[in-house]
Amino acid sequence: MGQSFGKNLKVTIFGSSHQEYIGVVIDNVKPGFEIDMVKLDDFMQRRAPGKSRFTTKRKESDKAIFISGLRENKIISKTITALIKNNNFKSKDYNNLNDIPRPSHADYTSFIKYGKDMDMNGGGPFSGRLTAPFCLAGGIAKQILEEKNIKIASRIKNIGGIYDKSLDLANPPMDELEKISQKEIPVLDEKKEEEIRKLLEDVRSEGDSIGGICQVFGENIPQGLGDPLFDSFEAKISYLSFGIPALRAISFGEGLNSINMRGSAHNDQFELENGKVKTRTNNAGGIVGGITNGMPVVFDLIFKPTPSISLKQKSFSIREKKEKDLLIKGRHDPCLALRTPPIGEAILALTVLDYLYE
Numbered sequence: 304m305g306q307s308f309g310k311n312l313k314v315t316i317f318g319s320s321h322q323e324y325i326g327v328v329i330d331n332v333k334p335g336f337e338i339d340m341v342k343l344d345d346f347m348q349r350r351a352p353g354k355s356r357f358t359t360k361r362k363e364s365d366k367a368i369f370i371s372g373l374r375e376n377k378i379i380s381k382t383i384t385a386l387i388k389n390n391n392f393k394s395k396d397y398n399n400l401n402d403i404p405r406p407s408h409a410d411y412t413s414f415i416k417y418g419k420d421m422d423m424n425g426g427g428p429f430s431g432r433l434t435a436p437f438c439l440a441g442g443i444a445k446q447i448l449e450e451k452n453i454k455i456a457s458r459i460k461n462i463g464g465i466y467d468k469s470l471d472l473a474n475p476p477m478d479e480l481e482k483i484s485q486k487e488i489p490v491l492d493e494k495k496e497e498e499i500r501k502l503l504e505d506v507r508s509e510g511d512s513i514g515g516i517c518q519v520f521g522e523n524i525p526q527g528l529g530d531p532l533f534d535s536f537e538a539k540i541s542y543l544s545f546g547i548p549a550l551r552a553i554s555f556g557e558g559l560n561s562i563n564m565r566g567s568a569h570n571d572q573f574e575l576e577n578g579k580v581k582t583r584t585n586n587a588g589g590i591v592g593g594i595t596n597g598m599p600v601v602f603d604l605i606f607k608p609t610p611s612i613s614l615k616q617k618s619f620s621i622r623e624k625k626e627k628d629l630l631i632k633g634r635h636d637p638c639l640a641l642r643t644p645p646i647g648e649a650i651l652a653l654t655v656l657d658y659l660y661e
């Protein structure tokens with residue numbers, strides 16, 4: 304089911320939203336690194352459910368239980384295995400969904416492909432819950448990269464059409480981004496934060512949902528990662544990104560804005576700073592020809608609105624082959640994009656570490 308990825312650093316995610324555990328196997332790591340567990344837990348808590356009024360009410364501690372590969376937090380094997388316990392699931396909320404699929408959720412396509420025996424409670428293997436073990440692997444990768452002075456950060460760039468302030472992509476404010484990372488709405492502009500809060504309150508009280516964009520930044524990413532054609536750096540980032548539920552699009556650097564620019568404005572012109580080759584702008588987001596050029600790597604992850612909403616919708620009964628109205632019970636995020644920044648950071652950290660282990 305494509306639950307593994309990576310060429311040199313191999314990561315396998317397992318489990319399901321309402322089964323006893325979810326978890327991760329990280330294979331081909333290098334022994335010797337000591338994981339900072341406090342930092343790793345802080346990273347996990349940025350994604351964890353039940354933390355704010357704008358996220359699902361399902362509460363999970365998302366504490367990592369390492370069952371192999373570590374001694375006193377130090378990596379002592381080539382393989383690490385960790386579990387995360389599912390504690391707070393309410394499968395009965397999903398009883399009607401076995402027969403009446405949620406519009407724009409994987410319920411129906413899973414039925415077409417795997418039939419009625421696939422455990423789809425809580426979204427089953429399609430659930431955003433699986434991003435918890437993904438972040439566990441990514442949080443460790445991020446720490447390993449930090450030791451090499453490679454920094455990764457992120458923010459919410461847009462919720463429902465409200466944009467955070469625009470940034471100079473050649474000089475992203477990594478320290479400021481780090482400071483906002485634990486906020487309920489991690490944006491830099493406080494006025495926009497208020498506007499987004501108001502929008503989210505409206506959306507939530509209407510029983511609806513909304514989409515958003517998370518922007519990811521990498522500083523000191525080594526030059527020369529990636530290859531032409533199908534092994535481009537963008538291709539590797541995109542491969543992992545589209546494994547994240549609800550992702551609809553990804554763009555690099557100025558992305559779709561590039562369409563409206565002339566070459567003279569879009570080209571990143573060179574400069575030499577104390578002999579070091581740099582570019583004056585970074586519209587490419589640090590990747591040209593599929594290969595990193597040493598400028599900050601910048602990409603946007605574009606998420607659709609959460610499909611599970613409380614409003615009445617049109618669906619049908621698989622058993623009776625009859626149209627039916629659907630009312631979804633359960634606890635769902637009004638804006639799942641809000642919890643994606645650490646997932647974006649994990650995508651970049653795991654991609655870069657995979658290259659460095661070549």
Ligand SMILES: C=C(O[C@@H]1CC(C(=O)O)=C[C@@H](OP(=O)(O)O)[C@H]1O)C(=O)O
Nearest residue numbers: 352359361392425426430431432633634
């Ligand atoms: C639990 C998480 O997200 C879940 C993702 C999810 C879905 O359908 O994707 C449905 C909800 O779970 P439940 O229906 O069991 O309350 C979310 O809470 C998490 O991200 O850790």
